Amino acid sequence: MSAVIEIEGLRKTFRGPYRSRQVAVDGFDLLVGRGEIHGFLGPNGSGKTTTLRALLGLVRADAGRMRLFGEDVPRRSAAVAGRVGAIVETPQFFGNFTGHRTLRLLALAGGVPTRRVDEVLEQVGLRGRGQDEVKGYSLGMRQRLAVASALLKEPELLILDEPANGLDPGGIREMRDLMRDLADAGVTVLLSSHILGEIQLICDHVTIISRGRQVAAGPVEGVLAGHDQHEWRVGVPEQGRAAELLRRAGLPVDEHPGHLVVGGVPDAGEISRLLGEQGLWVRELMPLRPDLESVFLELTGDGMERPELPGPAYEPAPAGPGEGRLIDLDVTVDDARGARA
Amino acid sequence: MNLVRAELERLAVRRFVQLMLALLVLAFAVTAVTTLVGSHRPSPTEVAEAQQAAAQERQALEATYQRCLAAVRGTLPPEEADSFPDDCTAFDSAQRDRLPVAADHLQGVFNFANQARPLLYFLILFLVLFGFLVGASYIGADLSTGGVVNLLIWRPRRIAVFGAKLGTLLGALTVVSVLASAAYLGAFWLVGQTAGMPGVTDGDFWPSLGLLWARGVVLVLFAATAGFAIATLGRRTAAALGAVTAYAVVWELGLRVVMEVVNIPRGEDWMLSTYLDAWLTGEARLADATTCQGVSGYCDGSYQLGWGLGLAVLLALTGGLTVAAFAAFRRRDLI
Numbered sequence: 001m002s003a004v005i006e007i008e009g010l011r012k013t014f015r016g017p018y019r020s021r022q023v024a025v026d027g028f029d030l031l032v033g034r035g036e037i038h039g040f041l042g043p044n045g046s047g048k049t050t051t052l053r054a055l056l057g058l059v060r061a062d063a064g065r066m067r068l069f070g071e072d073v074p075r076r077s078a079a080v081a082g083r084v085g086a087i088v089e090t091p092q093f094f095g096n097f098t099g100h101r102t103l104r105l106l107a108l109a110g111g112v113p114t115r116r117v118d119e120v121l122e123q124v125g126l127r128g129r130g131q132d133e134v135k136g137y138s139l140g141m142r143q144r145l146a147v148a149s150a151l152l153k154e155p156e157l158l159i160l161d162e163p164a165n166g167l168d169p170g171g172i173r174e175m176r177d178l179m180r181d182l183a184d185a186g187v188t189v190l191l192s193s194h195i196l197g198e199i200q201l202i203c204d205h206v207t208i209i210s211r212g213r214q215v216a217a218g219p220v221e222g223v224l225a226g227h228d229q230h231e232w233r234v235g236v237p238e239q240g241r242a243a244e245l246l247r248r249a250g251l252p253v254d255e256h257p258g259h260l261v262v263g264g265v266p267d268a269g270e271i272s273r274l275l276g277e278q279g280l281w282v283r284e285l286m287p288l289r290p291d292l293e294s295v296f297l298e299l300t301g302d303g304m305e306r307p308e309l310p311g312p313a314y315e316p317a318p319a320g321p322g323e324g325r326l327i328d329l330d331v332t333v334d335d336a337r338g339a340r341a
Numbered sequence: 342m343n344l345v346r347a348e349l350e351r352l353a354v355r356r357f358v359q360l361m362l363a364l365l366v367l368a369f370a371v372t373a374v375t376t377l378v379g380s381h382r383p384s385p386t387e388v389a390e391a392q393q394a395a396a397q398e399r400q401a402l403e404a405t406y407q408r409c410l411a412a413v414r415g416t417l418p419p420e421e422a423d424s425f426p427d428d429c430t431a432f433d434s435a436q437r438d439r440l441p442v443a444a445d446h447l448q449g450v451f452n453f454a455n456q457a458r459p460l461l462y463f464l465i466l467f468l469v470l471f472g473f474l475v476g477a478s479y480i481g482a483d484l485s486t487g488g489v490v491n492l493l494i495w496r497p498r499r500i501a502v503f504g505a506k507l508g509t510l511l512g513a514l515t516v517v518s519v520l521a522s523a524a525y526l527g528a529f530w531l532v533g534q535t536a537g538m539p540g541v542t543d544g545d546f547w548p549s550l551g552l553l554w555a556r557g558v559v560l561v562l563f564a565a566t567a568g569f570a571i572a573t574l575g576r577r578t579a580a581a582l583g584a585v586t587a588y589a590v591v592w593e594l595g596l597r598v599v600m601e602v603v604n605i606p607r608g609e610d611w612m613l614s615t616y617l618d619a620w621l622t623g624e625a626r627l628a629d630a631t632t633c634q635g636v637s638g639y640c641d642g643s644y645q646l647g648w649g650l651g652l653a654v655l656l657a658l659t660g661g662l663t664v665a666a667f668a669a670f671r672r673r674d675l676i
Binding site: 014050053054057058059060074077080081084086088092093094096097106107108109110111151153305 | 343346347350351354374437453482486487488490491492493494495496497499531659672674676
C-alpha cells in the first residue's frame with residue numbers, strides 16, 4: 001500500500017516570551033497509507049495540531065521531512081493542495097456570511113466549480129440551512145460546515161482535526177457514516193479526535209503522540225494486542241481461597257466484589273485447571289482486553305492505575321481462538337460484544 | 342484571477358465595509374442637503390452689493406500697501422511708520438494668492454469654485470480614514486478568525502494570497518474613491534448650478550482640482566496599505582488602530598510639546614503630518630522660531646517643504662511597512 005502521508009523526524013519548537021522555548025513536536029514520525037482511516041491521538045498539548053499545521057504548511061518545521069502523495073511539503077504544497085481537504089481545530093467563519101456564501105468563496109478561491117457547494121451541503125446535512133447566516137449556526141453545524149469546506153475539492157486525502165466537536169450523538173453517527181462512505185470511495189482519512197471510542201469504532205490504523213513523539217502506531221487491533229496484559233475476569237465460589245491458590249501459582253490476582261482479575265495468563269485453560277484441581281469450579285471466565293482509551297492513557301503518561309472495577313478503560317472482549325472459554329456462563333459472548341458496541 | 346474575484350466578493354460583503362460605505366453616503370448626503378438648504382441664487386442687487394464690497398476691500402489693501410511703501414520712503418509720520426516692516430512684500434496685492442471677490446461677500450450663497458477645495462479635503466479625509474480602517478480590518482479580521490488559514494489550506498502560496506488580498510483592497514479602494522469623488526463633486530456642482538453660484542471654474546481651476554484629487558487618492562491608497570501592513574504585523578485590526586493612536590499621542594502631540602519646550606530647530610521636520618501636508622497641498626509652509634533668534638528686525642522664520650519630499654517620505658514609510666508585512670506573513674507560524 002503506497003503512503004499518502006509520510007512524516008519523519010518532525011521537530012517544531014515555539015519561542016515564547018523572555019526567550020523561553022517550548023518543544024511542541026520532537027522527532028515525530030507518521031505514516032498513513034492510501035485508503036486508511038487513520039486515527040491520530042494525543043492528549044492536549046501533545047503536538048497533534050502542530051503536526052497537522054506543519055503538514056499543511058501553516059507552521060514552519062525546524063527539522064524533519066514531510067511528504068504528501070510522495071511530494072515534499074511545504075516546498076511542493078501547491079502541487080498537492082488540490083488533492084487534500086483539511087480542517088484544523090474548529091475553523092472560524094464570518095458570522096454574517098451564509099454557509100453557502102462561505103463555501104462559494106472558498107470554491108472560487110480554489111478554482112472548484114461552484115456547483116459543488118450544494119453537493120457538499122447536502123453531504124453534511126446542511127442543505128436546508130445553506131442560506132442562513134453562520135452566526136445562527138450551532139457549534140455542530142459550524143463543524144459540519146467546516147467538513148463541507150474540506151470536501152469541496154473532492155479530496156483524495158481528508159485531514160480532520162476533531163470533526164466531532166460539538167456534534168450530538170446523532171451527528172457523531174452521521175459523521176462516522178460519512179467517513180466510512182468516503183473511505184469506501186477510496187478517500188484516505190486522517191482523523192484527530194479526543195473521542196477514543198469513535199476512533200476505535202471508525203479507524204483501521206492509529207498513531208498515538210505524546211509530548212511530541214510517536215508512542216504507538218499501526219493497525220488498531222495490533223496496537224491493542226501489543227498492550228494486552230492477558231487478564232481474565234474470573235468468577236468462582238470461595239473467592240479468597242481461589243485467589244490464594246492462584247497467587248501461589250505465581251499469578252497476579254486482584255480481588256473485586258464478586259470476581260477476581262487474574263493477569264499474565266495467555267491461556268484461560270491454565271486458570272480453570274489450577275482451580276479445578278482444587279475443586280473450585282469456575283462459573284465465569286472472560287478475557288479483559290485493553291481498549292484504546294486504556295492504551296492511550298498508559299502510553300501518554302496520563303495512565304492511571306488499573307481501575308478497581310473493569311469499567312470503560314478495561315472492557316470485556318469477545319472470545320478469540322483458543323481463549324475465553326466461558327464456563328458457567330453469567331456473561332455470554334454476545335453480552336460481551338454488546339458491551340463493546 | 343479566481344482568487345481576486347473571491348477576495349473582491351469577500352471584501353464587498355464584509356459588514357464593516359458596508360457600514361463604512363453607508364457612513365460615507367450618509368456624510369455626503371447630509372453635507373449636500375445642508376448646503377442645498379442653506380444656499381440660494383443671489384439676486385442682482387445682492388451681486389451688485391457684493392461686487393462693491395469686494396472692490397472696496399481691494400482698494401483698502403492697495404492703500405495699505407502704498408502706506409507701507411511711504412513708510413519705507415520716510416514720507417509717513419514716524420508714529421504711523423513704526424507699524425510697517427522694512428519689506429512691504431506682505432502687503433503687495435500682486436503677491437497674494439487671491440484678491441477679494443464678490444463671492445466673498447455673498448451671504449448664504451454656495452459658490453462651487455470657492456468651496457470645491459475644502460469639500461475635496463473633507464472627502465479625502467473621509468476616504469483616508471475609510472481606507473485605513475477597511476485595510477486594517479480586512480486582513481486583521483482574517484488573521485484573528487482563521488480566515489487566512491482556511492484560504493492557505495486551499496491556496497498554499499502565501500505571497501500570492503497576501504498579494505492578491507492587498508491588490509484587491511487597493512483596486513477596490515481606487516474604484517470607490519473615483520466613484521465617491523465623482524458623485525460628491527458632481528452633487529455640489531449641481532447645487533452650485535441650481536441653488537448657488539458655479540463661480541469661476543475656467544483656466545487653472547479644473548487641472549488644479551484634479552491634481553489635488555489625484556494626490557488625495559494616492560494618500561487613500563497609502564493609508565489603506567499602511568493599515569493593512571500594520572494589522573498584518575500585529576496580527577489583528579486593533580494593532581493598526583493602536584499604532585496610529587499611539588503615534589498621534591506620543592509623537593505628534595507629546596514630542597511636539599517637548600520640541601517646543603527645548604527649542605529644537607525645525608521640529609516639524611520630524612512629524613509625519615508635515616509630509617502629509619506637503620504631499621496633499623503641494624507644499625508645506627512651516628515656521629521655525631529658532632531661525633529668528635538673535636535677528637533684529639522683521640523675521641518670519643518660515644520655510645517650505647515640497648510635495649516631492651512628502652511623497653518620498655510617505656513612499657518610504659508605506660513601502661517599509663509593506664515589505665515588513667510581506668516578510669512576516671511569509672515566514673510566520675499561523676497558529
